[in-house]
Amino acid sequence: MSGQADELSETEIELERFVAKHLPACDSQRSHRGPQPSITFTGICDRAREIIDVEGLPALTVRRLADELKISTRTLYKRVGSQHVLLRGVARIHVSRMNIRVRELDTWETTAWKWCTELHRALRAHPHLTELLTDHDVQMLSRQSKDLARLATREGLPEGAATAACRCLVNVTVSDALRSTRSVSHDDTFGGGETATSTADLFRTVQWIIAGVRAEFTTTSWTDAEIAVGSKTPP
The missing domain is CATH 1.10.10.60 (Homeodomain-like)
Structure with missing residues (x-):
């Protein structure tokens, strides 16, 4: 607690x-009537x-x-x-109220997949609020994935790659949740079948990102500096 x-x-x-x-400073000389709430x-x-x-x-x-x-x-x-x-x-x-906890499972891959699933569910549970999110809010969510990145580095991924991978996972998860909630709220005829397909596609994309990161960094030697500036490309 x-x-x-x-x-x-x-x-x-x-x-x-x-x-x-964003607010102008209050004029100390301004008179106020009655007690301020x-x-x-x-x-x-x-x-x-x-x-x-x-x-x-x-x-x-x-x-x-x-x-x-x-x-x-x-x-x-x-x-x-x-x-x-x-x-x-x-x-x-x-x-800040979502604060999806990273629950460590048997591997980083399964932990990341589970975390993205819970994030997606939390975003779609509050569609009207999720519609308000901006890029800055998505950056705040990315910071919440730092424990996920830490687990990835513990399993051998370079720190820069782990951070970049988690940022990508957050971006695709939030983007799909936003698209889904906006589609539902702006079109009353939108059916559940398309939403289910979208969700399945999202999770497939998440799995591909995770698998691709693991495969790339077990076959290629990258430094964090090269990852940061994008100066090295996969073979």
Whole structure:
């Protein structure tokens, strides 16, 4: 429990720093009427996240969010600044709350496949929130795969290759989840059969990436420097 509490605390700190960069500094000489509500940017984003998760982005309005938080719309604007900043905060919370743990199995390959499966399932379980993800959010997910990269290096893969492979796995998994959720939300006639085919294709792609990485680095000598700059190509 303490580890989770620390993790959420760090997320809140990061979010408060994020919004501070986008909001103008408060005028210390400005007068305020009455006591200021004790509401943080993180608290606002969390409530917005709950609304979007259940009902979708169109259900989120300034008036509704302010009413549910029991604050004025003016206070809401002062705390958030813009819809863009609010949605970036919502997406960051969504990513940090997933935190898919790496459960070590018999090999790195099976561990990586299982992790990608769980990530894909978590993303599709919250389609309205997953639609908000940007490239920066995907980078945050890539950082969550560091334990997976560590296991790969322990099995003999160069550190640079392990990191690059995990980044590729995250990218293809997130891309398929985004395509799937957007297809469903924007087309009510979209059938489950195509979704099932897409999921099967994704997992096949993941397996090919994993197998290809293993085969390439057991037959070819690469240095991390060559991997980083892409100066060496497979034979």
